[in-house]
Amino acid sequence: MSTLSRRSFLQVSAGSGLAVALGGALGRPASAAERTDYKAIVVGSGFGGSISAYRLGQAGVDTLVLERGQEWATDPQKAVFGSQLNYSEKMFWFRNYADWPMVLPFPMTPYAGVMEVSNEKNLNIACGAGLGGGSLVYTCATVAPPQKYFEKLFPADITYQEMTSKWYPKVQSVLKPSVMPDDVYGSAPFTHSRVWDQHVAKAGYTSEKLMSMFNWDVVRKELAGTVRPSAIAGETDFGCSDGAKNSLTVNYIPAAKATGKVQFQTMSEVQSIGIGTDGRYRLAVRHLDTAGKTLDTVEYTCDLLFLCAGTLNTNRLLVAARETGALPDLDASVGTGFGDNGDQYVGYSYAGPAGPSQGSPSASTFFVDGEFELPMRVESWQLIEAQGLPIVQTLVMTADLENRATFGYDRASKTVKLSDFAGKADAAAKSASDWVNKVMHANSDAIPISVRWPATLTAHPLGGCVLGRSSDLYGRMKGYKGLYALDGSMIPGSVGGANPSFTIAALAERGIADIIAKAG
Template sequence: MHDPHRRELVGLAARGALAGLAYAVLGRPGSRAFAAAASRTHFRALVIGSGFGGSVAALRLGRAGVDTLVVERGREWPTLPRRPLFGSSTRITDTMFWFRRTTRWPGMLPVPVTPAPGVMELSEEPHLDIACGAAVGGGSVVYTGVTVAPPKRYFERLYPSGLSYEELSTQWYPTVRTMLRTSPMPRDVYASAPFTHSRLWDRQMANARMTTRPVDSAFDWDVVRRELAHTVQPSATIGESDFGCGNGAKRDLTRTYLPAALATGHVQLRALHEVRSVGRGRNGTYSVVVRRLGEDGTALGLTEYTCDMLFVAAGTLNTNRLLVAAREEGRLPDLPDSLGTGFGDNGDQANLRSQPLEPIGPVQGAPCASTAFLPSEFGLPLRVENWLLSGFASLPATATFAVTVDTDHRGTFRYDPSRRRVVLADWSREKSAAAARAVLAYSNRVIEANPGSLPVTLNNLYPFTGHPLGGCVIGRSTDLEGRVKGCKGLYVVDGSLLPGNAGGANPSFTIAALAERALARIVAAGG
């Protein structure tokens, strides 16, 4: 992007003003240019969702000169360096959850809240809680910033043979890493008081003869340093991440892909536009019906958009909800029968260990410092990461987040005609049990190697995943570029492409890399 004006606009958005960037491109509210842009309902391409897949699609379509609309159900959140913005486990607010009446989160007590368009959807599916972002920037607003690729052998075990790991590792992973500007935790941050728990975690792992390494992260370490210097409102250093870091400590998609997309001049972004249905329009175009929302959640009415190319990137849960319903209700009857199958929870597990004799201070920092991949010792290959479970941030404890390479346990999204909704129909606690056993065996090994450490039983009764994957599995329901079989002009570019498991990694990096690869080919082929 060589245009100095565009660089200026990206700089504006990087300071937390996507709306200001949109005005600079489209005109100020009240102007004729803005009114004409805001009233349009047909676009060459429409992208549902502004998470990792949707943001990649928006940027690459925009740079190709494709007239594109991005619709996002959640709000655009500003950056507020001087005062709190998001809620946390110790400061409950109504804007933490997407239209819930009671909080529900690992380690968090249930507290009544007013339903509102908050940053996190927590869906109580049978035998599994599924969490997903609901904001401009999607999951990047609420994730922990870990940016890691799966080991080659497990990627190749899970993905179609035509999908080259070498191509992703030499071209598309580096592209995403450059766009996200990821880097490991600097030594001075690692040595600071809020990350005493990170140093303890690494030491415990070393005592158990497990080698850790620093992990790339999307946190902005300059902002974290300003937190340590007490010049901005603390967020990352006091354990906030799960519901966003309002001071800009997390370099989410609103500071990387999205401003670059809007700066092309070919992309519009409309927030608080919740997609209710997709289908075919009268002239063969795709129809997308959205419910417009006020910032307090008030329904403002319905709008129908049409497009020639539809990119579905609503996140695994909501992409499956939209497409399975479209097939079963007859709005897209040609969708493949395989769509909705192959769901998995990425083997997500949380583990907590207590060490009463090891003081770590009253609060702990949220960014992950280290990771280790353990391929063969605990039943399933697993990646463990230094983590923070926010509800236990003040306790003398170290937390581990783990993802296991589980190739066997899968679920299906099905349409329930009695309720006219799509649900995860056949998940069971047993499908999470193998991953749980692997992580327990790992934790026991660490406890044995560290006298004074004790296991902690988490106060969370429900299996949980923050990484729902599958349902529109690549190579099964789509081709290798996410083109949905049997539906020309329909594409999927989010976590539902992944075959229920990312192969021993947090999935956001792979979702973005697959989207980069797909869009390069789609643009080159003209569709």
């Protein structure tokens, strides 16, 4: 197990583009009132980070959570976030132009918006930025994968029985997901949901109600006209302004704060990590404003470092740390096993009634196995741009066991990039296309021309620090004591046919419980 001196760490940080001031301090020093040393530091406040922080706080561990994005306040009457129909710089994390399916590439003033889109080679990766991480921008589906494909993907010692009897229920007890109520399902903005159910039934499928983290009381207020329409207007990808989503900001995060042992610090971007000769971790943290101006860059230290920055950013930190010599003993598998969860989107039009808008909560789902090249979960989805047009949209998540890519370090640009993803999604795309063709041909009112999104994008990036390869079965990174990865990076590229958040949360609960029980 290797360690680096403080001087070596600072040199590595400088090599990563950080300014090193005279005397060896990173940027301006922290003020006397600002603490920079903690027992545990958690990087990121999404599912893995919020859960880790809460359980550490319960255990009495002095913990700091560093979140690069803003804390977003919701408002019942105002558009806090932008959307595909209400363009705003608040949509994106420091972009010069918009980049999203069916959104024109309009120029933007770079801003600390709610969604990062990283343009990798033949794949765009989307991930949340803000207190609550991905829970701000996901569409709240809370679904476990089928046992068959979970067991094909995960190590045998992480049993499905253990997950379904203990860890999924533990997450449910905090999140409290629920299915769409009948009155919401029967309302005009969910006409597309009812058409979807009717169409798949004619194709021989039986849909089931989907567990969701939407706040149905807020959705009902939208339907009643007492708050600004957000969820019923199709807003979701860039947040729901009125609080229609029960994000982590209303469950795990306030619970963590209530322990009295956890502090959250926003607008704090971790730029590099390393370890000193004393075995303690050192983080170069850039404090920034919403325009991207660096206010200072400060070194933080801790005994226990939890990387929960999401798949993209956890891999960026760890791969760079290994390749620059800041954490040279990280396993060679770090950065490998990346997948897009088999995501595909398909849609078609039909001759029939349509609602005035398409509400964003998904009502229904089912799993398709043995019919097409890849097994898949399908979920009734929405298209915010539909605006009264008769369109059916479906999110498809295939259980793709094979197509993977690798994060590597480019020494010329000193950045971590994903290897070429060309062709990796072909099997998923074909399976999704074959399925939607079957549904269309079973319905006489369907217009038999299916449409796939014109850009390759995943909002479910997974892998790179896979359980049982780069870490033990609980997220302890190989090569270093006190270093953990508890986020989407621990998933082997796919959860096996489901939205990932529920499984990430359950595995985070499982991992942090073992880490606390064994004092590391």
